[in-house]
Amino acid sequence: MAYELILLEKIGKTAHITINRPKALNALNVKTMNELQEALAEIRDDAGVGGVIITGAGEKSFVAGADIKELAGQDPVSAKEFSLASQKILGYIEQFPKPIIAAVNGFCLGGGCELAMACHMRVASKNARFGQPEVSLGIMPGNGGTQRLPRLVGKGRALELVLTGNMIDAEEAHRIGLVNRLSAPEALIATAEEILSAIYSKGPVAVKFCIEAVNHGLELTLEEGIQLESNLFGLCFTTEDMKEGTRAFIEKRKPDFKGK
Ligand code: CAA
Numbered sequence: 001m002a003y004e005l006i007l008l009e010k011i012g013k014t015a016h017i018t019i020n021r022p023k024a025l026n027a028l029n030v031k032t033m034n035e036l037q038e039a040l041a042e043i044r045d046d047a048g049v050g051g052v053i054i055t056g057a058g059e060k061s062f063v064a065g066a067d068i069k070e071l072a073g074q075d076p077v078s079a080k081e082f083s084l085a086s087q088k089i090l091g092y093i094e095q096f097p098k099p100i101i102a103a104v105n106g107f108c109l110g111g112g113c114e115l116a117m118a119c120h121m122r123v124a125s126k127n128a129r130f131g132q133p134e135v136s137l138g139i140m141p142g143n144g145g146t147q148r149l150p151r152l153v154g155k156g157r158a159l160e161l162v163l164t165g166n167m168i169d170a171e172e173a174h175r176i177g178l179v180n181r182l183s184a185p186e187a188l189i190a191t192a193e194e195i196l197s198a199i200y201s202k203g204p205v206a207v208k209f210c211i212e213a214v215n216h217g218l219e220l221t222l223e224e225g226i227q228l229e230s231n232l233f234g235l236c237f238t239t240e241d242m243k244e245g246t247r248a249f250i251e252k253r254k255p256d257f258k259g260k
Contacts, residue, residue: 001042005032007057008039013050013200014193015043018057025064026056028111030082032067037089040096047259050204051196052096054119055103056112059185062104062128063112068137083142086111090118090144094215097208099199101192104128105185109167114143117152120211122178123192124170125185130178131167151218153177203241204259209233 001008007018017039019026036054043049056062066086074082093100093115102108102116104124109131116122116130124130132145140146141162150158153176161168173179183191199207209232217225236242240260248255 001038003035003039005029006035006039008042010043010046010049013048014196015039015046015049015052016189017052017054019054019063020057022056022058022061024067025061025107026058026112027064027067028086028115029067029070030085033086033089037092040092044096044098049098050200051098052100053103053189053192053196054093054100054115055189056105059105059127061107061112062102063109063115064107065110065112065133066143071137071139079142086143090114093118094120095212096120097211098204099196099207099211101195103188103192104130104170104179105188110134110141110145111143114141114145114148117148117178118144121180121195123181123183123188123195124173124179125183125188126170127185128170128173128179129167130161130170130173131165132162133165133167135163136165149178201254203236203239203245203255203257205239205241206236206245209236 005021007020009016017036019028019032021027021032040052043052099121100119102119102122104116104122106127107129108116110133113130113132132141132149134141146162149161157176170179170182174182181191213229213232217228220228241257244257245255
């Protein structure tokens with residue numbers, strides 16, 4: 001499928017999605033969000049794709065937020081619909097059954113930070129800058145920022161970022177747990193690939209269940225989360241991957257997982 005505002009390229013087992021509006025610092029308008037969702041739907045069941053890297057075109061910006069020029073024309077009803085539609089797409093990313101890594105180059109603000117937080121992991125180049133500057137516009141985060149940020153970095157740090165609108169640099173984002181790994185700008189994609197390639201050697205069904213257990217478990221009580229984990233753990237024992245993984249260990253060889 002042809003896209004206008006994103007690029008989708010498959011290299012080896014990785015699908016690379018690039019938000020491609022560098023003149024607008026890759027701001028997310030409705031069309032970009034829709035294309036992002038369509039690209040993910042295109043690769044979701046592609047057996048050749050094991051994981052995804054989402055990044056922004058150019059060196060200056062990952063995504064500088066929702067498109068403010070588009071937002072400026074919204075009324076209360078359309079703003080709510082925009083928020084709900086975007087939340088749905090970010091939920092789709094969060095629940096995606098294959099690992100998705102945000103490779104953050106430059107500005108990662110507002111809806112950009114919210115997009116990165118919906119991904120399963122974040123790697124950042126040392127020139128990355130993170131923030132939720134919506135209050136500077138007289139609005140608040142509308143794509144999950146007030147919900148995912150405290151879950152990642154804790155309530156106090158999240159409130160400081162959301163209420164001041166201040167930006168933090170990549171080192172600070174790494175220190176507070178917003179970012180998994182830091183890299184030199186030229187090594188950003190390779191750093192994300194390094195994480196993905198470690199995952200590609202593992203059982204794909206187990207990987208999918210781990211994503212589900214962590215995502216859903218965070219919304220449950222510990223008792224319910226543990227029950228969910230036990231159910232998914234049991235389900236692993238229905239897979240060929242489980243038989244192959246345990247047999248390979250006993251036979252002292254590398255497993256050949258089929259994702260079944
Ligand atoms: N929406 C639309 N256009 C944007 C944009 C955005 N979020 N961010 C940058 N741009 C555009 C600018 O308008 C400018 O376009 P023109 O050349 O046509 O004027 C171009 O990108 C380059 O930007 P700047 O000239 O401003 O670049 P800079 O280096 O001086 O500043 C910046 C960079 C600090 C990131 C600044 O652009 C900025 O503050 N951007 C807005 C960040 C922001 O507020 N994001 C939150 C948006 S609201 C949101 O995301 C709500 C939500 O939760 C859903």
